[in-house]
Amino acid sequence: MNIFGGAWEYIVDPGNWSGSTGIGARILEHLWYSFLAVALSAVVAVPIGLIIGHLRKGDVVVVGLVNALRSLPTLGLLTFLVLLLGLGLIPPILALVILGIPPVLAGTYAGVANVDRTVVDAARAMGMTEWQVLTRVEAPNALPLMLGGLRNATLQIIATATVAAYVNLGGLGRYIFDGLALRQYDRVLVGALLVTILALVVDGLLALAVWASVPGTGRLRRNPSAEQIAERAS
Amino acid sequence: MRWLIDNFSVVVDLTKTHLYLALVPLLIGLLIAVPVGTAIRGASWLRKITLIVAGIAFTIPSLALFVTIPSVVGLQILDPLNVVIALTIYSTALLIRAVPEALDSVPADVVDSATAMGFTRLRRALTVELPLALPVLVANVRVVAVTNISLVSVGSLIGIGGLGTLFTQGYQRDYPDQILAGIIAIVVLALAFDLLLFLVGRALTPWTRQQKVRRTPLVAGQSAAPAAGEAS
Amino acid sequence: MITFSGVTKQYPDGTTAVDNLDLEIDAESFTVFVGPSGCGKTTSMRMINRMITPTAGTITVDGRDIAQTDAVKLRLGIGYVIQSAGLLPHRTVVDNVATVPVLRGDSRRNARKAALAVLERVGLDPALASRYPGQLSGGQQQRVGVARALAADPPILLMDEPFSAVDPVVREDLQAEMQRLQAEMRKTIVFVTHDIDEAVKLGDRVAVFGPGGRLQQYDAPDTVLSAPATDFVASFVGRDRGYRGLSFRTADQVPLHTIRTATEKELPALRLEQGEWVLVVTDAGVPRGWIDVTGVEGARAGRPVSECTAAGGSLFSPGSDLRQALDAAISSPSGIGVAVDAGGAVTGGILGSEVIAKLAEQRAAEDRARGEHFFTAQPATPDGP
Numbered sequence: 001m002n003i004f005g006g007a008w009e010y011i012v013d014p015g016n017w018s019g020s021t022g023i024g025a026r027i028l029e030h031l032w033y034s035f036l037a038v039a040l041s042a043v044v045a046v047p048i049g050l051i052i053g054h055l056r057k058g059d060v061v062v063v064g065l066v067n068a069l070r071s072l073p074t075l076g077l078l079t080f081l082v083l084l085l086g087l088g089l090i091p092p093i094l095a096l097v098i099l100g101i102p103p104v105l106a107g108t109y110a111g112v113a114n115v116d117r118t119v120v121d122a123a124r125a126m127g128m129t130e131w132q133v134l135t136r137v138e139a140p141n142a143l144p145l146m147l148g149g150l151r152n153a154t155l156q157i158i159a160t161a162t163v164a165a166y167v168n169l170g171g172l173g174r175y176i177f178d179g180l181a182l183r184q185y186d187r188v189l190v191g192a193l194l195v196t197i198l199a200l201v202v203d204g205l206l207a208l209a210v211w212a213s214v215p216g217t218g219r220l221r222r223n224p225s226a227e228q229i230a231e232r233a234s
Numbered sequence: 235m236r237w238l239i240d241n242f243s244v245v246v247d248l249t250k251t252h253l254y255l256a257l258v259p260l261l262i263g264l265l266i267a268v269p270v271g272t273a274i275r276g277a278s279w280l281r282k283i284t285l286i287v288a289g290i291a292f293t294i295p296s297l298a299l300f301v302t303i304p305s306v307v308g309l310q311i312l313d314p315l316n317v318v319i320a321l322t323i324y325s326t327a328l329l330i331r332a333v334p335e336a337l338d339s340v341p342a343d344v345v346d347s348a349t350a351m352g353f354t355r356l357r358r359a360l361t362v363e364l365p366l367a368l369p370v371l372v373a374n375v376r377v378v379a380v381t382n383i384s385l386v387s388v389g390s391l392i393g394i395g396g397l398g399t400l401f402t403q404g405y406q407r408d409y410p411d412q413i414l415a416g417i418i419a420i421v422v423l424a425l426a427f428d429l430l431l432f433l434v435g436r437a438l439t440p441w442t443r444q445q446k447v448r449r450t451p452l453v454a455g456q457s458a459a460p461a462a463g464e465a466s
Numbered sequence: 467m468i469t470f471s472g473v474t475k476q477y478p479d480g481t482t483a484v485d486n487l488d489l490e491i492d493a494e495s496f497t498v499f500v501g502p503s504g505c506g507k508t509t510s511m512r513m514i515n516r517m518i519t520p521t522a523g524t525i526t527v528d529g530r531d532i533a534q535t536d537a538v539k540l541r542l543g544i545g546y547v548i549q550s551a552g553l554l555p556h557r558t559v560v561d562n563v564a565t566v567p568v569l570r571g572d573s574r575r576n577a578r579k580a581a582l583a584v585l586e587r588v589g590l591d592p593a594l595a596s597r598y599p600g601q602l603s604g605g606q607q608q609r610v611g612v613a614r615a616l617a618a619d620p621p622i623l624l625m626d627e628p629f630s631a632v633d634p635v636v637r638e639d640l641q642a643e644m645q646r647l648q649a650e651m652r653k654t655i656v657f658v659t660h661d662i663d664e665a666v667k668l669g670d671r672v673a674v675f676g677p678g679g680r681l682q683q684y685d686a687p688d689t690v691l692s693a694p695a696t697d698f699v700a701s702f703v704g705r706d707r708g709y710r711g712l713s714f715r716t717a718d719q720v721p722l723h724t725i726r727t728a729t730e731k732e733l734p735a736l737r738l739e740q741g742e743w744v745l746v747v748t749d750a751g752v753p754r755g756w757i758d759v760t761g762v763e764g765a766r767a768g769r770p771v772s773e774c775t776a777a778g779g780s781l782f783s784p785g786s787d788l789r790q791a792l793d794a795a796i797s798s799p800s801g802i803g804v805a806v807d808a809g810g811a812v813t814g815g816i817l818g819s820e821v822i823a824k825l826a827e828q829r830a831a832e833d834r835a836r837g838e839h840f841f842t843a844q845p846a847t848p849d850g851p
Binding site: 003067068071072073074075079082155158159160162163167173177185188192195203 | 293295297298301302305311377381383384388398408409414416417420423424425
């Protein structure tokens with residue numbers, strides 16, 4: 001309990017929050033790396049997922065790929081890339097992106113492919129082009145699963161960014177590795193606690209986003225209500 | 235690649251340790267999750283709370299869990315038991331969500347007609363519900379196995395043996411070959427187990443092979459992937 | 467023998483599924499519970515095998531209160547068939563059918579042997595025995611469901627809309643099969659359906675359930691049709707109940723007239739007036755359609771016979787009822803119903819007007835019988851005539 005006490009005191013001490021190596025800075029670094037990696041994963045995986053999901057072809061390949069990439073050990077990937085490309089921002093971010101692609105791809109694909117086929121059929125029969133079917137019908141209905149995939153990816157990336165401190169990246173992992181090196185276990189705990197709380201908070205927010213994005217529930221009120229339409233018409 | 239060939243026996247040893255550290259938690263997780271998961275299925279508030287706690291558990295980043303457990307349990311940080319406990323927590327958390335889900339996937343009219351035919355509750359649970367819940371359950375067990383195999387390697391950061399040591403050593407010695415050997419070994423191991431479990435699942439569920447309509451989800455474990463678990 | 471005494475089922479949210487049901491089901495009878503959705507027919511049936519417990523009242527089977535009997539033992543002695551068949555997907559067809567005998571203690575081998583026999587009885591190819599339910603069609607699955615319910619030879623059979631999920635042709639087959647089986651086995655059957663035609667066709671007695679879970683009428687099917695007890699029953703049975711009721715009347719006395727027939731070869735030589743119809747038959751006498759003067763012109767001009775003839779109406783077969791006779795006459799383009807023998811060859815024609823006349827005759831006879839019965843049975847009262 002000593003260690004926990006020490007860790008807690010460290011966290012609540014405002015002095016430790018400021019400065020370029022303070023808690024605040026580390027949190028921001030961590031969030032920045034994570035955000036960057038998630039964004040890049042999405043940029044790669046979402047279009048591919050949309051297309052494959054829309055065409056409903058290549059699903060076996062997607063499943064195989066996702067399963068295979070799920071087994072890739074990130075520590076191995078990190079260290080390998082760093083040795084290959086040198087220290088810096090790029091190798092860890094690259095590793096994180098490779099990590100993030102499978103869940104986003106799986107989520108996007110599943111989201112689009114699971115849209116009720118009769119709905120898609122009806123849309124085509126109404127005269128929509130393939131692009132319109134994808135953007136106006138499939139994508140909105142695929143949102144919950146897509147965002148679910150993004151949520152998974154974000155969580156993995158936040159967690160792995162902790163490990164990236166091993167290859168000299170900043171972020172909350174620094175507390176863990178510095179603490180281990182110096183045998184200051186309360187420091188280690190600070191890192192562990194902070195990254196856990198960060199993960200829980202971000203995951204919670206994304207869970208909310210997934211919930212809100214379920215179509216047909218009016219949770220994301222972008223469309224005017226019936227009264228508003230009537231008002232405008234009069 | 236050369237490194238792998240030259241040091242094959244070392245890799246095999248590490249693999250044994252690695253497998254032990256990955257699969258024991260899976261078994262313990264199953265042993266806990268199956269009875270508990272079946273029990274909480276009825277009580278809705280208990281089920282909700284359990285699911286929330288499980289959700290929190292596998293949101294905890296793995297490294298954070300590895301370094302926190304020693305202080306909580308009172309172990310040395312180098313003790314492999316840390317990894318086993320941490321992975322057991324993840325495995326249990328995931329499976330305790332999967333078991334009710336798997337039981338829910340059993341068609342209600344089959345359970346109903348089984349009761350009406352005269353099955354006792356126990357016999358029905360063992361001979362009707364459990365076999366029919368297998369497809370979903372096996373899919374989740376596969377996810378847990380692959381995840382665990384991947385996560386054990388993180389343990390090398392706190393000095394736990396296993397194939398992860400190839401990463402830390404390779405990094406420190408500037409031997410990308412060694413790291414590559416580790417990556418290959420882990421991926422092969424994970425995929426081999428995935429395949430093995432898949433085949434076991436198929437063998438246990440001969441009726442799913444012949445179905446006219448495909449009902450199993452395409453991407454296994456879609457909703458159940460533990461993010462933090464996977465990380466690192 | 468199954469009795470319901472004051473049985474009520476109320477749910478916590480206040481809905482009454484079954485309201486004070488009093489009903490006696492005779493042994494070896496085929497009783498149909500019929501009514502719209504939500505009126506308690508399925509709930510009532512499911513209380514017989516204790517899948518649902520009543521909130522009030524008692525149900526007895528063969529004199530024993532089922533609330534006092536062990537539920538599992540009770541269910542082992544009652545066959546249960548549901549709409550979706552509810553077959554165990556992970557067992558083969560033969561193992562599915564053998565389930566209850568095995569539960570009751572038979573060895574698997576004996577149970578399987580018996581199961582194969584039952585499968586044949588319900589009209590299934592024994593080759594299907596080693597398949598899984600997922601490989602069978604809907605109609606086949608339903609038959610397996612029935613076989614499974616019959617396997618342990620239970621005295622009581624409960625069937626919950628078993629034929630509703632299959633297409634009409636298969637449904638007719640299954641209904642005929644059910645009637646055949648019941649003639650052989652004489653079980654106590656409780657059959658739930660929302661289809662009044664099915665109820666009237668299959669049941670020895672029909673129980674009509676109405677809104678609020680209240681029993682509206684419990685009678686023989688032709689009585690339900692001809693004398694509905696309440697407005698609800700009258701409207702539920704529908705506007706066609708008069709027509710439906712004809713199916714309970716014999717058509718033995720309806721006269722057959724000779725029909726003018728012609729084979730295909732004789733067509734071009736025919737001389738017809740406007741409005742005259744001739745029945746086209748094969749050499750064996752099997753009807754192929756009706757032809758009038760325009761059709762004959764077409765045949766002479768060389769058009770194929772199928773284009774020149776008008777499709778015939780439904781056929782009247784020996785031993786059928788008034789409904790079939792009337793329908794044959796109404797559906798025929800010439801107004802003459804075609805009667806055929808067992809081989810399909812034409813035996814004569816039926817006129818709709820004569821069917822109605824026959825109906826009137828039967829009614830008059832029934833009125834007389836009722837009147838005589840009333841007057842002869844009336845005892846002399848002490849106070850006067």
